[in-house]
Amino acid sequence: MNIENIEAFLYVCQLGSFNKAAEALYLTQPSVTARIQSLEREMSIKLFNRAGNKTSLTEKGEYFLPHAQKILQSYQEATYGLQQVFIPYELVIGSALSISNNVLPNILPAFKSEFKDVRIKLLTGHSKDILRKVINKEVDFGIIRTEAHSQIESIRLYNDPIGLFVPPNHPFLKKEKVTIEDVGEHPLILFDYGSMDWLFIHRLFLNKGITPNIYLEVDNMETAKNLVLQGLGISFLPAHCVQKEIEHNKLFRVEMDPDIKTNISIDFIYLKGKSESVFMDFFKKKMFE
Known part of the structure; x- marks a missing residue:
């Protein structure tokens, strides 16, 4: 099963259209359509109902969605494990300046203890700047004051x-x-x-x-x-x-x-359609603590 086809499927699910998924993946709309069609042929099922500009999951598509999320997450975790063996994995975190100065120093030592071979790159700035970096895929995720945007998922960490x-x-x-x-x-x-x-x-x-x-x-x-x-x-x-x-x-x-x-509300943000990783889970748990 082609992992890129799985990724295209999840992006269409999250963003609600083939065009938006294509923009997020930096692909053409026909390329995304081809990936979905390839996945449908491989499994001999129809994943989406298409009516004009409206796209919705079929019953079988709804059933497949959580399994697709698990497949992509397992793939990412496996990739991380292999990279630990051969090359250092670089995790790029975007953070509001006050968070990077006053909160992350208490969390990063525990992270490095658990993920010894992960190299962290921390980019700081205004919350709006970090939001843009998340959207532009310059960082893996961000920790910022609340900012709303249609292209991100956000989780409230604390008030x-x-x-x-x-x-x-x-x-x-x-x-x-x-x-x-x-x-x-x-x-x-x-x-x-x-x-x-x-x-x-x-x-x-x-x-x-x-x-x-x-x-x-x-x-x-x-x-x-x-x-x-x-x-x-x-x-x-x-x-x-x-x-x-x-x-x-x-x-x-x-x-x-x-x-x-x-x-002031502090949120954990990541690109819509992107599956959560073990790294995201770690930071969320520590921030909640």
């Missing part, structure tokens, strides 16, 4: 609460709780202009008729955190971004009245 963080000796540390009015009187550092998180913070001030004292706006939370560490202002940041700084008393969370109830 990370946002809080107000200040440097040591800040006057807010003498208060039990602070209000949004209090925050408006101090230099504020915001990240990721136009994002849902940015809009939420602005809404806090807008609801009170307050103009925030924005000292700087930057394009990522790591830069915002470092500016707070330098004493240039205060910032609303997710918990994973400041975990080490809190442990070493370099940054402190300030309680607010009323409490802020918002999160």
Whole structure:
């Protein structure tokens, strides 16, 4: 059984059309059709119902789908095993900067212990940049803040609460709780202009008729955190971004009245139609932990 035919079948199932599958596989539509027809001839069954631009699985196609997924996954795992013997396997991971700085260092040692011959290449950037790399097949999968796109599958890993963080000796540390009015009187550092998180913070001030004292706006939370560490202002940041700084008393969370109830969602993303691998399973389990 030709593995490329199996792959074409799964792409058509996931994307819902031969044209979209051809685009994702960088093939022509007739090439994808030929692969499906070859698979149908080999098994003497009809896999798809075709009516104009609409494509749907037949009853036998529905039955075959989970088996095809297992075949492709087994093939990938076998290929990985052979590559372990002969050449190092390179796994390319895309990650948002804050995740690569604050989360992955706690996971990668365990990964290298389990997959000793796998060579990891880590590409970092803004979540939108990593999304594009996943779509363009520049990385095997990505770990980013939530980004929606029709060409990817996404799995929610966790929701990370946002809080107000200040440097040591800040006057807010003498208060039990602070209000949004209090925050408006101090230099504020915001990240990721136009994002849902940015809009939420602005809404806090807008609801009170307050103009925030924005000292700087930057394009990522790591830069915002470092500016707070330098004493240039205060910032609303997710918990994973400041975990080490809190442990070493370099940054402190300030309680607010009323409490802020918002999160940054962290997702695991991969190209639609691509079967999950043992590597994806490992990272998902560790991130959930």
